[in-house]
Amino acid sequence: MKAIIPVAGAGTKLRPHTYTQPKALIPMAGKTILSIIVDQLRDAGISEFIFIVGYLGDKIRDYVKANYPDLLVHFVFQNDRQGIGHALKLTKEIVDDDEVMVVLGDTICEYDVKKVLDSPESMLGVKKVDDPRDFGVAEIDSDGFVTHLVEKPQIPKSNMALVGIYKIKETPQLFECLDKNISQGLRSHGEYSITDALDCMIQNGNQVKVFKVDSWFDCGKKETLLDSNATLLRKFGDNIENHYSFENTVIIHPVSIGKNCEIKNSIIGPNVTVGDNTTIDFSIIKHSIIGSFSNLFDIVLDYSLIGSDTSIRGETRTLNIGDNTNIDLG
Structure with a gap:
């Protein structure tokens, strides 16, 4: 099992801070956003990480090497940011056919990481939200399997939002769908999304289940970042x-x-x-x-x-x- 953490985004909603510092390295409750994510996965048994870097990527690399010398790490540079789907495609040679845990670099959630890793199926983290139009949305059957995924739908048929955590067992099928979508220019809202690739897998017969996260801390903008900092301070x-x-x-x-x-x-x-x-x-x-x-x-x-x-x-x-x-x- 390998972990993939995309941290190539420019973090425009947190400017001016992200002009000089990657969003993932902003301090949170005595840690950084990135260290909270890495610690969760390392404590659950993952020791090999792939970081997809771009803007200020040297700071991510220096931070990881200084704070996690025990981990086997790879750094993949995304020169042209065309979405998470495009970023994941760049990791194909490193991933090979291994299972992967993908956690977006600004996603802090509370959930049973070990239980997710041990699941026999691919799994997606979800959380019920009041307005799902700004998120990837999962339509789910009565047994918890995903029937359809849509990125930022204008008329959502579900209020279960994807939180940015994906455990994928069938990585060859994932990369096949990524290759197909990119070769056909299939974009959602101007980007190649992981949501479209996973929906391609599901429509091709791969079974994917959801798991509900206990808490989801929003680190995307100043107001919610400060609220999340307060909550995590109380937790830690x-x-x-x-x-x-x-x-x-x-x-x-x-x-x-x-x-x-x-x-x-x-x-x-x-x-x-x-x-x-x-x-x-x-x-x-x-x-x-x-x-x-x-x-x-x-x-x-x-x-x-x-x-x-x-x-x-x-x-x-x-x-x-x-x-x-x-x-x-x-």
Whole structure:
């Protein structure tokens, strides 16, 4: 079993942060989006990973090699982003005929990973949503088998959305369908989708079942990213090294504070993630994510997303600031 994690997207909904940092490396509850995904799969027994990279792919590669030296990893570069289906086709030679677990690089879910891996059928993760028109949608029979898949239907016949997790046993058939769709120019909403390829497999007689995820954390835009950070902080608990002693500072749990941070004369929390090597003084910060190597002085932040290598001085604001920024609000 191999794991494929597509992380080639530009993350346009999280700009300006994704101009300088891949979305998958944004800090979340003391981890990164990518590390949460990799840890889930590694803990379930997968040791070989294929990362499909593109925009800022060198940062993904450096992060994986530094944090997961025990894993067998491959990096496939997607020069021309034409959708997840196109990205998966690039992995054909590495996958060979092995089963694969495909998890999109911005998909954090709670589910029984081992149970999914051990299933005798191919499986797709789903979650009931109020408006499925922005998702791939699965139509399911009474036994839990998929009868039809549609990408972002205008008139959905089901409210079971695909969450971006796919366990595929019949990989030769998957690649046959990908080749067919791409050769025929079969696109959905301008892209070659994995949804169309899987529907091709189903119509050709492959059996695919669904499994329902317990929770689905949306990391696609600032508002939902901050909400997901708060939920994961409550799930994982505080992440503060025991030797930390912050001068004249109140910590309101849950929070995660990275290594080598200096914090004084401040109130931090609740629901705050602070990256490594960050300095905070005379500030109040709640419901926010602060990147690494940042310097915050005399600032009140609520529901804010602050990039790495950022310096801010000033007053109360709600901010969405990318990396390498210097702002004086005084």
